[in-house]
Amino acid sequence: xxxxxxxxxxxxxxxxxxxxxxxxxxxxxxRREEIESDLWESxxxxxxxxxxxxxxxxxxxxxxxADDLAWRFAQVTVPRHVAFRSVTALGVLCxxxxxxxxxxxxxxxxxxxxxxxxxxxxxxxxxxxxxxxxxxGAGPGWKPSLQYGRTSYSVVTEGPQRVLITQxxxxxxxxxxxxxxxxxxxxxxxxxxxxxVIDTEVAxxxxxxxxxLHAVQQWKFDAAASRTMRPALLTVTVRFRRAQ
Amino acid sequence: MAICTAAGALRRRGIDEFHGYELxxxxxxxxxxxxxxxxxxxxxxxARLESMGLLESRRExxxxxxxxxxxxxxxxxxxxxxxxxxxxSSTPRRRTSVRRRRGEAPA
Numbered sequence: 163x164x165x166x167x168x169x170x171x172x173x174x175x176x177x178x179x180x181x182x183x184x185x186x187x188x189x190x191x192x193r194r195e196e197i198e199s200d201l202w203e204s205x206x207x208x209x210x211x212x213x214x215x216x217x218x219x220x221x222x223x224x225x226x227x228a229d230d231l232a233w234r235f236a237q238v239t240v241p242r243h244v245a246f247r248s249v250t251a252l253g254v255l256c257x258x259x260x261x262x263x264x265x266x267x268x269x270x271x272x273x274x275x276x277x278x279x280x281x282x283x284x285x286x287x288x289x290x291x292x293x294x295x296x297x298x299g300a301g302p303g304w305k306p307s308l309q310y311g312r313t314s315y316s317v318v319t320e321g322p323q324r325v326l327i328t329q330x331x332x333x334x335x336x337x338x339x340x341x342x343x344x345x346x347x348x349x350x351x352x353x354x355x356x357x358x359v360i361d362t363e364v365a366x367x368x369x370x371x372x373x374x375l376h377a378v379q380q381w382k383f384d385a386a387a388s389r390t391m392r393p394a395l396l397t398v399t400v401r402f403r404r405a406q
Numbered sequence: 407m408a409i410c411t412a413a414g415a416l417r418r419r420g421i422d423e424f425h426g427y428e429l430x431x432x433x434x435x436x437x438x439x440x441x442x443x444x445x446x447x448x449x450x451x452x453a454r455l456e457s458m459g460l461l462e463s464r465r466e467x468x469x470x471x472x473x474x475x476x477x478x479x480x481x482x483x484x485x486x487x488x489x490x491x492x493x494x495s496s497t498p499r500r501r502t503s504v505r506r507r508r509g510e511a512p513a
Contacts, residue, residue: 174445195465196426196449198477203427204442206476218442226446233450 164212170219171201177223181234189237309334311374311400317353317383319394324353324383332377334402338369346401347371349378352393357383359396374400407495409451410460412436413484414492423481425466426452452482460488 178197182190204215310331317324338344347370351362359381364371378398386394412432416424424432426449430442442448455461463482471478484492 178445192480193449195478196480197445199425199479200427200430200445202477203425203479207427207431214440221441222444224444226444226448226450229444229446229450231446233446233453 164216167205167212167216167219170216170223171205174201174219174223177227177230181230185234185237308336309339309405311347311370311377311402313374313377313398313400315396315398317394317396319353320392321394322387324357324386324394326381326383327357328380328382330377330380332374332400332402334404335369335373338373338402339404342404343370344403345370346399347374349374349396349398349400351378351396351398353383353386353396354393355386357385359383360393370400370402374398407491408433408436409455410484410488410492411495413461413482414489417484423483425479425481429482455488456482460485460491 174197178194182193185193201219204210204218207215210218311334313329313332315326347364347366347368349362349364349371351359354360359379362375362379364375377400378396381396383394409429412429413424415436416428416432421428427442429452430448434440434442443451452461452463456463461482462485463480466479466481468478
């Protein structure tokens with residue numbers, strides 16, 4: 163057997179060891195002996211050349227992989243109590259994952275790590291913005307159609323405080339109002355050197371989250387005093403509560 | 407069935423007991439192919455036929471293998487049940503071919 167044929171034969175042996183691994187010794191040894199015998203017979207067959215031998219071994223190995231695995235799995239017999247426990251554990255795991263997924267869909271803010279306290283500016287919630295002026299011809303019972311979320315934010319920076327120049331209030335989506343959807347969302351981002359809010363992320367991402375994110379992305383701070391300063395971190399909490 | 411047919415052909419050549427590689431070569435000869443049956447396919451089929459009672463196998467005497475300086479073989483042979491199955495399956499096929507040769511429609 164040439165070096166290449168020996169290498170292919172070693173691959174066949176390795177694969178046989180792999181798929182018979184941890185099988186009952188009698189079954190495992192019988193299969194390994196059969197393959198070993200087959201390899202020996204084929205390598206000592208005077209009717210085929212070395213090149214043909216290599217091709218035969220490679221093709222017989224690759225074309226039989228699926229059958230090897232099918233044979234392996236057919237040999238595995240799982241006791242009924244083990245199967246029952248496995249199915250039960252799998253069911254419980256699926257339930258837990260489902261509950262976790264549902265809880266993430268609620269509007270509560272997740273417990274995200276707070277930024278460091280050094281250099282933090284905390285801004286209390288601003289008063290609600292004034293309602294839009296009534297349209298011309300509106301009667302005395304007219305109510306504004308849009309409501310807004312209440313924002314409070316904090317900025318963590320190494321340098322001087324960043325002053326908020328432009329603040330856009332997040333609109334409380336009418337669909338959420340109609341669906342009585344209330345809650346708080348958290349928006350995180352960085353303040354660039356020119357005062358824009360970049361690299362924003364929101365949690366939880368939903369209809370309220372999108373509205374809050376859209377508003378915060380339009381905020382504008384003053385420009386940074388130093389170009390070497392790291393970007394300031396902005397954390398905005400937006401609370402959406404229906405007007406009583 | 408192809409394995410039983412190949413084993414029947416080996417038996418007609420005077421080989422009552424055969425090993426896997428021998429059977430793979432016989433199968434390739436019957437089907438006029440150069441490529442032998444894959445390892446997994448061949449030995450899985452042999453194990454299934456044995457569990458169905460169509461084949462029986464035994465390990466070769468280790469002394470024989472040691473004398474010839476080779477690994478021990480697992481030797482298979484057809485059971486009586488398999489021989490009757492092969493006989494039954496081959497008989498109608500021959501009749502059909504005769505009818506076709508004569509130009510008759512099969513029943």
